[in-house]
Amino acid sequence: MTDLITPGEARLQAMAAPEGEIAASTKTLVVGPYLAVRAGQGASASARSVEARLDEAVGLAGAIELDVTQSFAVALPRIRPSTYLGKGRVEEIAGLVKAEEIGLVVMDCALSPVQQRNLEKAWGAKVIDRTGLILEIFGRRASTREGTLQVEHAHLAYQKSRLVRSWTHLERQRGGFGFLGGPGETQIEADRRMIQERMTRIERDLDSVSRTRGLHRQSRARVPYPIVALVGYTNAGKSTLFNTLTKAQVLAQDMLFATLDPTARATKLPHGETVILSDTVGFISDLPTSLIAAFRATLEDVIEADILLHVRDVSHGDTEAQAEDVGEVLRELGVGTDAERIIEVWNKADLLDEAERTRLSNLSRQGKGGEAPVLVSALTGEGLDRLSARIEQRIARARSTFAVVLPPEDGAALHWLYENAEVLDRRMEEGGTLHLAIRIAPEKEPRFLNRFPRARHIGGR
CATH class of the missing domain: 3.30.70.240 (Alpha-Beta Plaits)
Structure with a gap:
């Protein structure tokens, strides 16, 4: 009976439908409001450059085909409770939005409902924050029933506190949980009730999915194979590595969050051992806690894996900061980053110049035997024989x-x-x-x- 939905839930699903055609024709401004880094704020914050953070925000917008016409960073001495930005900056951006006919402003930060509403009023344009943008991407990428339910639940929880706001003709004509829509004022209370009812139904469905997944794990345990899960920052090359090792055809593109739903394949190592290789959603800095919680069931393969391959894009200028962000998410999942089961994979060696390739190759050989990183190119196959040998070596420790x-x-x-x-x-x-x-x-x-x-x-x- 879980597949039957009420008319109210049908309306919620319509409100949550992708609005790609509208998005593609909406002029978008990406603003990076970044606090000045002070001593003691943490390695990740200080190591990531402003340019890289802004580029990533633009990449996130591009992942759902937004028409980004301009982007710039704003240095903030402190966060304003009402508008996040200072009054002068708000007025300056308001002028730009009007002059360039901007329809959507992406703020690369976490906005409170009040801040979001005040900025929309000041600019006369739709405003979304980093969490809303990531939710939109996940909504487009999810393809399995479980993934769709998880995204919808996280999206509903996010929107529940953002029902009181007003915007343009789009809002008055129709509702929308996509960033280009919003509930009409007369529907606020009804929508709030429907949201809670829908969230409760989704939670029941997810419990059912989780029980089914548990049965599958028990079945797999009767014919046990080691689980090797790929983790890493989004766009680090996990899916390309997965495809190369398993001869699969998982979507692998130069795009943030190209993979959302988990994929698992059996593959044989050189000495005949069969392992289950699992590709997972990429991590990202400032990943909303609600999304980590929503995708906890999906990431069970990560939590229970015998070996984790932490895939890093060593050609990226912020690879160290990205590695720290991945570590933070793993700790959120209860996975220690110093665990013996983690193998660090330095990917995209083919994009390095000769000097950097030599330097990293030497570094990878200086580590303690089985603890050293493995330099590879998932695209060309370089180093994959060493990676397979390292996986076998780790498995052998318990045998x-x-x-x-x-x-x-x-x-x-x-x-x-x-x-x-x-x-x-x-x-x-x-x-x-x-x-x-x-x-x-x-x-x-x-x-x-x-x-x-x-x-x-x-x-x-």
């Missing part, structure tokens, strides 16, 4: 290695070993007797020892 001797006629036993273990070495005597070195997962070890009681433990845990 035992055995020596097995098989008579030449026991083909069934040999087949079992290739199906259930990693065959690391194979030698044959003149008479056909096989000497094997195998590595096996802990959960399969009892069955192995029951079948091969004479196997000799030679390494591992």
